[in-house]
Amino acid sequence: MIDADIIVGLEVHCQLDTRSKLFCGCSTDYRNDGPNTHICPVCLGLPGTMPVLNKRVIEYAMKVAKSVNCTIADESEFARKNYFYPDLNKAYQITQYDKPLAEGGYVEIEGDDGKERKIQLTRIHVEEDPGRLVHMGNAERGRYSLVDYNRAGIPLIEIVSEPDMGSPKEARKFLNKLRATLEYLGVFDSEKEGSLRVDANISLRGSERVEIKNITSYKGVEKALTFEITRQKNLIRRGIKVERETRHYLEARGITQSARSKELENDYRYFPEPDLRPLRVQPWLKDIVLPELPDARRERFVQQYGCSLNHARTLTGELKMANFYEAVVAGDGNGLCTLAATWIADTLAGELNYRSQGIDVVDAKKFTGLLVLLKTGTITDKSGVEVLRVMLDAVNQQKVMEDPRTIVDRLDLWKISEAGSLSSGVILPKIGQISLEVVIENVKKENPKAVDDYRSGQTGALNFLVGQVMKKTRGKFDPNDINRRVRESLGDPLGK
Ligand SMILES: [Zn+2]
Numbered sequence: 001m002i003d004a005d006i007i008v009g010l011e012v013h014c015q016l017d018t019r020s021k022l023f024c025g026c027s028t029d030y031r032n033d034g035p036n037t038h039i040c041p042v043c044l045g046l047p048g049t050m051p052v053l054n055k056r057v058i059e060y061a062m063k064v065a066k067s068v069n070c071t072i073a074d075e076s077e078f079a080r081k082n083y084f085y086p087d088l089n090k091a092y093q094i095t096q097y098d099k100p101l102a103e104g105g106y107v108e109i110e111g112d113d114g115k116e117r118k119i120q121l122t123r124i125h126v127e128e129d130p131g132r133l134v135h136m137g138n139a140e141r142g143r144y145s146l147v148d149y150n151r152a153g154i155p156l157i158e159i160v161s162e163p164d165m166g167s168p169k170e171a172r173k174f175l176n177k178l179r180a181t182l183e184y185l186g187v188f189d190s191e192k193e194g195s196l197r198v199d200a201n202i203s204l205r206g207s208e209r210v211e212i213k214n215i216t217s218y219k220g221v222e223k224a225l226t227f228e229i230t231r232q233k234n235l236i237r238r239g240i241k242v243e244r245e246t247r248h249y250l251e252a253r254g255i256t257q258s259a260r261s262k263e264l265e266n267d268y269r270y271f272p273e274p275d276l277r278p279l280r281v282q283p284w285l286k287d288i289v290l291p292e293l294p295d296a297r298r299e300r301f302v303q304q305y306g307c308s309l310n311h312a313r314t315l316t317g318e319l320k321m322a323n324f325y326e327a328v329v330a331g332d333g334n335g336l337c338t339l340a341a342t343w344i345a346d347t348l349a350g351e352l353n354y355r356s357q358g359i360d361v362v363d364a365k366k367f368t369g370l371l372v373l374l375k376t377g378t379i380t381d382k383s384g385v386e387v388l389r390v391m392l393d394a395v396n397q398q399k400v401m402e403d404p405r406t407i408v409d410r411l412d413l414w415k416i417s418e419a420g421s422l423s424s425g426v427i428l429p430k431i432g433q434i435s436l437e438v439v440i441e442n443v444k445k446e447n448p449k450a451v452d453d454y455r456s457g458q459t460g461a462l463n464f465l466v467g468q469v470m471k472k473t474r475g476k477f478d479p480n481d482i483n484r485r486v487r488e489s490l491g492d493p494l495g496k
Contacts, residue, residue: 005205008171008225009163012178013156014188015129015195016060021153022128023051023094030150031193035134043153045090050275057155058281060187061101061126062288064157067181070105070124072282078126078273086147087131095127095158097270101279107181108295109173110313112166119174120162129154132194151194163201168225171200175218176317180294183319191358200225204232208244212256215249224249228256297322305329305337314345320359321349327364328371336371343371347385351392361395370404382475383413415476436469436477440489443468454490462486 021028024042041049065072079097102125106118131149135142159178165171175198182188189195198221203209210232212224232242247256292300294316301312301322316322321344328340348367352359370387373379379387387407394401408414443465444451453461462483469482 006166006229007163007203007205008165008168009201010159010161010165010171010174010221011199011201012159012161012175013197013199014159014178014182015192016057016155016157016187017189017192017195018054018056018060018155020054022054022057022126022155023153026153028154033150035146035148036150038150039152044149051094051273053276054155057126058101058279059284059288060155060185061124061157062281062284063185063187063290064159064182065102065105065124066285066288067185067290067293068105068107068121068124068159068178070102070121072102072285073099074280074282075099076101076125076279076281078276078279079270080273081268081270083268085130086145087133087152089131089149089152093128093130094273094276096125099278100125101281107161107174107177109170109177112170119164119170122160122162124157124159127156127158128152129156163203168222168229171225172218172222175221177294179218180317180319184291184293184297186291202228202232204229204236204242207232207236207242210242210244211246212249213246213259215251217251220249220251223254224256227254231256294322301325301341305341307337307341311341311345314349315341318359321345324359324362324364328368336368336375339371339375340368343374343384347388351385351388355392355396357392357395361392363401366391366401366403373404373408377415377478379408379413379415380475380478382479383408383411383415386411386413386475413474413476415478436473436482436485437489439469439472440482440486443472444489451490462490465490 015028018028020026021038021043024040026038026040026043028038030038042051062072076096077099078094079099080092081095081097082092084091100123103123105121105124107121108116108118111117129151131147131152134146134148136145137143161174165174179188179190179196183190194216196216196218198215200212200215200221201209202212202225210228212228215221215224228247235242246259248259249256298309298312298316301307301316302309307315314321315325325340325344328344329337348359348362352362370384370391373387374381374384387404390407390411391401391404447465447468450461450464454465466479466483466486469486470477470479473482
């Protein structure tokens with residue numbers, strides 16, 4: 001079975017970042033507060049209360065719909081989805097069913113073949129979040145569960161895609177693009193715990209469809225799908241039919257597990273919400289102004305700053321990273337555009353990812369200072385990485401980020417150009433006068449076999465010798481300089 005036979009569709013639930021809940025005035029800023037402190041008779045669904053629709057939620061949802069090219073319905077409608085679960089205090093959820101706010105549309109991603117492709121959307125609708133259960137002990141063998149209704153009534157949009165993605169990687173790209181778009185719109189905060197939840201449908205062509213419920217992280221979606229593909233392929237290989245079923249993703253173990261029962265649409269007994277009028281909001285559309293979105297910004301980064309397409313894609317893939325880049329190159333008298341793109345999109349992003357830090361911990365001015373040192377050739381790339389790590393470590397230790405020059409000074413990293421003469425380094429280094437030539441001669445003496453090997457034509461030995469020199473000089477010299485110097489000092493292999 002080849003990968004072209006994988007079909008993936010996603011249902012993405014995002015909390016909209018409004019100040020109050022969907023149908024009452026309770027604050028949505030509940031995460032640092034005690035349980036059941038952001039509640040009122042409306043979001044508790046007490047008898048005799050009536051929901052009042054938060055206009056801002058509809059505006060936000062329309063912004064999203066417009067940005068992904070959906071059609072806003074002439075008339076949409078809220079519906080009650082009836083079921084019992086302890087986190088659902090009313091025993092029904094107000095959502096939208098057969099008359100969603102918006103339909104159609106697409107999200108553009110870079111497909112697995114490297115070409116831009118449009119992932120088609122089915123619909124976008126608005127609904128309320130249920131409360132939250134906190135299981136004491138673990139989910140399988142909990143002693144008891146607590147319920148917190150702070151989350152009940154938080155506004156959500158559900159974005160449903162067509163089964164239009166061909167791999168777990170495309171699903172991740174779709175999610176990343178969606179997240180970036182929502183953040184650019186200012187309607188969503190991906191850093192808030194639980195602000196995004198995904199259900200994924202997956203089938204291998206010719207087999208039944210399996211739904212994986214309630215995946216709560218971006219990485220989790222790709223992992224859950226990858227696990228599920230392997231599981232289904234193994235079944236098929238052994239001649240066992242893939243059952244149509246709902247499965248849960250167990251994040252900690254990285255596996256999916258069959259859910260015991262599957263609800264059918266009929267079980268929910270949807271009916272129109274009697275306490276809310278139908279929505280006729282299409283006329284608002286003309287007043288909804290969209291900001292610059294990720295694709296437009298990516299194009300601008302290529303045009304304005306000369307970024308490569310890949311760098312522009314990475315930089316604009318997150319609002320904060322794009323803003324950081326523009327802060328670094330702002331009014332760029334330093335000619336740093338290209339260098340900054342490489343160092344932010346590749347080096348810094350990698351270091352932050354490794355440390356699970358966000359880019360907002362980095363002081364743009366100090367980072368620019370580091371780039372200037374690199375640009376002027378005052379330190380080598382290798383030293384640059386070392387300095388950057390010290391800067392980021394300081395943040396982890398809750399200290400103030402040091403000025404890169406101070407770090408270079410302290411760690412004695414000023415670059416020396418050939419043969420010990422000082423480079424354009426503005427501050428005099430305290431390195432003692434190491435001469436590159438002396439180091440090379442020492443390395444040659446210590447490694448006579450490598451020298452012989454090189455001279456007898458095994459050119460691979462050169463890399464070894466260069467490596468030894470780099471180790472001894474701790475990154476103070478440019479690797480290209482070292483390479484050339486060592487070669488010169490050895491003479492041509494085979495005496496040629
Ligand atoms: Zn409330």
